Amino acid sequence: MSLVPILTSDQFSSADQPAVAQGVKAYGDVLNTWGAIGNSPGLLATYLPFLGRLNGPGALDGRLKDLVAVRVAVLNHCRYTASHRCTSAMAKGVEVDELAAVATGALAGFTEQEQLALRLAEEMTVALPAVPADKGLTGVSASVRDDAQRVFDAAQLTELVMCISMWNALSRFHRVMAFELDMPAPPAPVDAQL
Numbered sequence: 001m002s003l004v005p006i007l008t009s010d011q012f013s014s015a016d017q018p019a020v021a022q023g024v025k026a027y028g029d030v031l032n033t034w035g036a037i038g039n040s041p042g043l044l045a046t047y048l049p050f051l052g053r054l055n056g057p058g059a060l061d062g063r064l065k066d067l068v069a070v071r072v073a074v075l076n077h078c079r080y081t082a083s084h085r086c087t088s089a090m091a092k093g094v095e096v097d098e099l100a101a102v103a104t105g106a107l108a109g110f111t112e113q114e115q116l117a118l119r120l121a122e123e124m125t126v127a128l129p130a131v132p133a134d135k136g137l138t139g140v141s142a143s144v145r146d147d148a149q150r151v152f153d154a155a156q157l158t159e160l161v162m163c164i165s166m167w168n169a170l171s172r173f174h175r176v177m178a179f180e181l182d183m184p185a186p187p188a189p190v191d192a193q194l
Helices: 017-027 032-037 043-055 062-075 079-091 096-104 112-130 142-151 154-177
Strands: none
Touching: 017 032, 017 043, 032 043, 032 154, 043 062, 043 154, 062 079, 062 096, 062 112, 062 154, 079 096, 079 154, 112 142, 112 154, 142 154
């Protein structure tokens, strides 16, 4: 059961109604995460455009963004986020065996850029919270940071770090809120890692 009530479209504040209409037009219904966010009037109106910009066309391709988001969801053991990001990834042509590899951390079959993004996602999700600032200012290893600066340009790196950060925040939000799935369950090999 969700931590907070899940609002229906008519229960959102007037400030959020344009975002609700846009979301329903795209997805056919109010997603549970939006329904929860609606409990804070005006927040959805900011959240949806930002998330749309981050997930939409940009410096990085959508495939890479979804691979990273799936890895973060698995590392945070969030089934709701995994269901959304796996659905998005498969719509972009990512195969179930690729999602299974992302879920287990078996990165050998991915491009150098994808491997590095997935390594950065893992370090930002798992290592960063455990590394005190006096032991490592950025919380990620120098080798991953240096490789990221070599492989990605400034726009790509900014988008990548923001994407990883956002999916960490959202997967933790989703997990604590205990949302029921409103998209298909993650593929079985991904689900097994959650």
